[in-house]
Each structure stands twice: as structure tokens, then as C-alpha cells.
Amino acid sequence: MANVDLNKIEEAVKMILEAVGEDPNREGLLDTPKRVSKMYAEMFEGLHQDPKEYFQTVFNENHEELVLVKDIPFYSMCEHHLVPFYGKAHVAYIPRNGVVTGLSKLARAVETTARRPQLQERITSTIADSIMEMLNPYGVYVVIEAEHMCMTMRGIKKPGAKTVTAVARGILETDEVKRSEILSFIQMK
Ligand SMILES: Nc1nc2c(ncn2[C@@H]2O[C@H](COP(=O)(O)OP(=O)(O)OP(=O)(O)O)[C@@H](O)[C@H]2O)c(=O)[nH]1
Ligand SMILES: [Zn+2]
Numbered sequence: 001m002a003n004v005d006l007n008k009i010e011e012a013v014k015m016i017l018e019a020v021g022e023d024p025n026r027e028g029l030l031d032t033p034k035r036v037s038k039m040y041a042e043m044f045e046g047l048h049q050d051p052k053e054y055f056q057t058v059f060n061e062n063h064e065e066l067v068l069v070k071d072i073p074f075y076s077m078c079e080h081h082l083v084p085f086y087g088k089a090h091v092a093y094i095p096r097n098g099v100v101t102g103l104s105k106l107a108r109a110v111e112t113t114a115r116r117p118q119l120q121e122r123i124t125s126t127i128a129d130s131i132m133e134m135l136n137p138y139g140v141y142v143v144i145e146a147e148h149m150c151m152t153m154r155g156i157k158k159p160g161a162k163t164v165t166a167v168a169r170g171i172l173e174t175d176e177v178k179r180s181e182i183l184s185f186i187q188m189k
Pocket of ligand 1: 080120148
């Protein structure tokens with residue numbers, strides 16, 4: 001939290017409460033700016049982390065076949081409205097030259113990338129590009145499905161609408177058969 005100005009967030013939250021017609025000094029709201037400042041520091045802590053760093057953990061394993069970690073839950077904040085969008089990420093790659101990373105590192109990269117003001121498309125491509133750069137695999141395929149609260153509780157108000165984004169890199173950009181195999185694994189219960 002070293003890079004986060006908690007006092008500034010507190011001031012801002014107090015101002016928002018005043019601006020919407022609340023009394024920030026009433027008992028129930030007295031600690032709210034402090035709570036929100038700590039919450040924002042937590043929800044945006046990915047701004048101070050680099051997903052690529054996790055992929056420094058590599059093992060030399062002779063496996064040049066598919067690795068897929070699916071159903072990784074994540075919560076992010078839409079950068080347009082600062083309300084949550086959340087869902088599941090599925091991260092697949094095909095290692096090259098025996099360079100495999102720890103499975104948890106794929107989930108950590110999702111977590112770090114999500115904990116920023118974000119767009120779903122950018123989360124998807126950042127994860128894919130980080131894996132390509134650090135592990136130099138034959139290919140990467142990242143699929144994210146999410147529900148956006150800015151489309152649910154306000155604006156167009158369409159609860160249940162899901163957005164799917166997919167980014168393929170390397171051989172998975174052109175290998176449709178391998179991509180469909182990955183999609184069928186993702187759909188498997
Ligand atoms: N591409 C993309 N758009 C997003 C994402 N999250 C929210 N949005 C959209 O960002 C757009 C912002 O549109 P604006 O017209 O500037 O804002 P607005 O008036 O609040 O839009 P409405 O949501 O349509 O009421 C909306 O269409 C949102 O649905 C995302 O992750 N990716
Ligand atoms: Zn939004």
C-alpha cells in the first residue's frame with residue numbers, strides 16, 4: 001500500500017458523500033471514508049505489481065503439450081464507471097523447450113491484472129502477452145467471461161448478460177483445431 005495516498009481517497013469519498021446529499025458526519029458514515037480508502041488500496045493493488053514477474057518461476061519439464069488452468073475467478077473494476085465486473089478466466093499455453101511455470105502463477109497473473117481500473121479486453125491481452133514474453137511458449141489462449149455491473153445495476157440494466165473475450169497468440173492464432181480442443185476442455189464440467 002506504500003504507493004497509495006489513503007488520505008486523498010478519504011477526502012474524495014467524503015466529498016462524494018457530501019455531493020450526493022449525505023451527511024458524512026452522521027454516525028454510520030463516520031468511518032466510511034477510511035474503510036473505502038483501504039478497500040480501494042486493496043482493489044487497485046495490481047497497479048503496483050507486474051504480472052510478468054510471476055513467470056520468473058519456471059521449471060524445466062519436458063512437456064510440450066497443452067496446459068490449461070480454467071475457471072479462475074476474478075473481480076475487477078470497470079475503468080469507465082468504477083463499478084465491478086467479475087467472472088472467470090481460463091488460461092492455456094503450450095510450453096516450448098521445457099519451460100513451464102507454476103500453475104498458481106497463472107492465477108496470480110489474472111489477479112494482479114484484474115486489480116486495476118480495467119477493460120475486459122485489456123485484462124485478456126495483458127495476460128496473454130505476459131506469458132508470451134516471459135515463457136516464449138508455442139502458443140497462448142486466454143478466454144475471459146464476465147458480468148459487468150455497469151450493464152446490470154445501471155444504464156442498460158441487463159443482468160445476466162455475459163461478455164466473452166478471447167486472445168490467441170503464437171500457433172494458437174492459426175490452429176483452429178487446438179483452439180476448439182481448449183474450448184471443449186473449458187466447457188467440460
Ligand atoms: N469494451 C469495453 N467496454 C466496457 C467495458 N466495461 C464497460 N464498458 C462500456 O464502456 C462504455 C462507456 O460508454 P459511455 O457512453 O462513455 O458511458 P455511459 O453513458 O455511462 O454508457 P452506458 O453504459 O451505455 O450508459 C459503455 O458502453 C460500457 O458498457 C469493458 O471492459 N470493455
Ligand atoms: Zn462500466
